[in-house]
Amino acid sequence: MENPKILAINPGSTSTKFAVFLGENQIFKETIRHEDKDLIHFPTVVSQLDYRLKLLIESLHYHNINLEELDAVVGRGGFLHPLKSGTYIVNKEMLDDLKTARYGEHASNLGALMAYELAKEQDIPAYIVDPIVVDEMEDVARLSGIPELERKSHVHALNIKAVSRKIAKRIGKDFQSLNFVVAHLGGGISIVAQRKGQIIDVNNANNEGPFSPERSGGLPAFQLVRLCYSGKFSEKEMLTRLTKKGGFYAYLGTKNAMEVEERATKGDKKAKLVLDGMIYQVSKEIGAMSAVLEGDVDGIILTGGLSFSDYIVQEITRKVKYIAPVFVVPGEAELESLALGALRILTNQEEARIYSVEINAY
Ligand SMILES: Nc1ncnc2c1ncn2[C@@H]1O[C@H](COP(=O)(O)OP(=O)(O)OP(=O)(O)O)[C@@H](O)[C@H]1O
């Protein structure tokens, strides 16, 4: 199929981003913002499905985009069974796991569900690409120190694979011949050791590694247990504190890095300390992932929203440039990566993978 028309959908916790591509070229892009007050009534992520679909369809109609002209719909992949990297056809087993949030709640769980609903009306395929459960970790990386607490691969895989391909192309080599440490620096932070295209280790963005604008990162375990049993917090409150109210937000009451930087520049010593603390922890994790690659690192790639900040990029670069050249790809290319993932299938460059707990079990 030449130049297929593909709708890509990326549902986030505060937005639904979507774009239409003709072959590799983006011909339309839109972001619908969701305020807290609009989402607060929904008890679960999956219960937002009809609401988000309605807004998306209205927007497509408004912009004269005809669903009947589409060749495929692709959504961001959420919490599923651990999977190999690639493009997956949305099937019943996947939909069932997402509807019941079998592996956890995440806004990206809506990606496959929205794609499926739109695709089935047109009798065209629905896909997901490189979901957040891409798992290429080596066994040695799965150990935590307590047998029942296995380290998991939860990772910004879609953007990390996309920026790695981009930098490999820039330096004129095949992505699968290179070793990268990639730091996705967004609302959450994933730092990976990628050996010849495989993410062999990652700090789980909700559990370990550096603190981020909204997440606590790894915590002193002994003190954490004491806090959990202090009687002051429910389980839900503690989990929210770690994943939504940690990091910058916990110290400074904002998740906005631009605001933190401005405060630091204007002499706010606490803001400067917290900003430098995150930079310190990110650099330390990059060092750890370089050791995973045994120092054989072709490049360190900084990406995600925080990589728009000159100060953050300069400071991390100053600390880690002794390891390998540092490349910066600010923001994320998630919609484009989704469309390219679907395009590889529609143009027969790759075969779509089938989601099945049996086949993909690790
Ligand atoms: N120009 C900028 N300078 C500094 N920080 C920025 C800039 N633009 C965005 N940010 C910061 O980047 C962070 C959000 O990054 P990003 O948009 O990648 O996250 P997200 O998509 O919400 O979450 P995630 O990346 O975890 O999926 C915020 O703290 C935001 O303030």
Ligand SMILES: CCCC(=O)O
């Ligand atoms: C798990 C990777 C995605 C996220 O943390 O939001």
